[in-house]
Amino acid sequence: MIKMQGVYKTYPNGVTALNGLDIHIDQGEFVYVVGPSGAGKSTFTKLIYREEKPTTGTVLVNDMDTSTMKQRRIPMLRRQIGVVYQDFRLLPTLTVYENVAFALEVIEENPQNIRRRVMDVLDQVRLKNKARFLPDELSGGEQQRVSIARAIVNHPKVLIADEPTGNLDPETSWEIMHILEEINTAGTTVLMATHSQEIVNTIRKRVIAIEDGMVVRDQSNGEYGYEM
Numbered sequence: 001m002i003k004m005q006g007v008y009k010t011y012p013n014g015v016t017a018l019n020g021l022d023i024h025i026d027q028g029e030f031v032y033v034v035g036p037s038g039a040g041k042s043t044f045t046k047l048i049y050r051e052e053k054p055t056t057g058t059v060l061v062n063d064m065d066t067s068t069m070k071q072r073r074i075p076m077l078r079r080q081i082g083v084v085y086q087d088f089r090l091l092p093t094l095t096v097y098e099n100v101a102f103a104l105e106v107i108e109e110n111p112q113n114i115r116r117r118v119m120d121v122l123d124q125v126r127l128k129n130k131a132r133f134l135p136d137e138l139s140g141g142e143q144q145r146v147s148i149a150r151a152i153v154n155h156p157k158v159l160i161a162d163e164p165t166g167n168l169d170p171e172t173s174w175e176i177m178h179i180l181e182e183i184n185t186a187g188t189t190v191l192m193a194t195h196s197q198e199i200v201n202t203i204r205k206r207v208i209a210i211e212d213g214m215v216v217r218d219q220s221n222g223e224y225g226y227e228m
């Protein structure tokens with residue numbers, strides 16, 4: 001369902017971030033993307049939700065070719081993909097409820113459905129009791145759970161998490177991992193870029209290691225493989 005073939009990406013400043021990627025990920029997989037800083041992990045994920053386009057090569061997501069896709073089709077692609085960032089990226093003046101509802105309002109979902117779906121998803125990330133809080137009234141782990149709720153409220157086929165535990169303490173990181181595992185068990189493909197040796201070596205999944213813009217390792221039940 002995610003298929004990259006012969007993908008190269010050179011940014012306008014001349015930096016080559018991806019150097020011939022061939023990757024195939026099936027629906028329902030859980031994949032860690034690991035590798036040194038600057039290896040191309042974020043660039044790889046950005047190609048999937050068409051934040052960036054490859055310089056050459058093809059990127060297929062659910063049979064849509066994101067490399068040649070017309071601008072007006074991008075919203076349709078993004079409806080199938082949820083994204084979670086290291087720094088949460090919540091809107092600071094909106095409540096927890098409003099941050100999550102916003103994702104549905106922009107696609108003009110009807111108000112009754114919005115209410116039901118937002119409360120369901122807040123229940124899933126165990127934050128129903130904080131629906132009226134503002135982001136800065138929450139802990140880092142709670143903010144990340146809101147951002148996960150926002151990412152999945154539209155039932156995406158793919159969830160991309162770019163270092164979702166990067167700003168969190170170990171205990172909170174495990175909570176986030178359990179939520180990501182639950183989402184994956186329900187059928188969503190999860191792609192997680194991470195520098196956490198402990199997480200990758202404990203919750204074993206497929207590991208794709210990228211170095212200098214190339215896949216140097218692709219292991220099922222893999223390990224982190226780098227010294228911290």
Ligand SMILES: Nc1ncnc2c1ncn2[C@@H]1O[C@H](COP(=O)(O)OP(=O)(O)OP(=O)(O)O)[C@@H](O)[C@H]1O
Binds near residue numbers: 011013016038043044
């Ligand atoms: N918008 C951009 N313009 C120019 N160069 C960029 C841009 N984004 C990333 N790069 C460069 O592309 C290379 C790969 O960056 P990328 O962010 O994909 O790496 P990464 O593996 O995610 O790194 P990290 O683990 O530090 O987040 C780096 O050399 C980076 O400086």
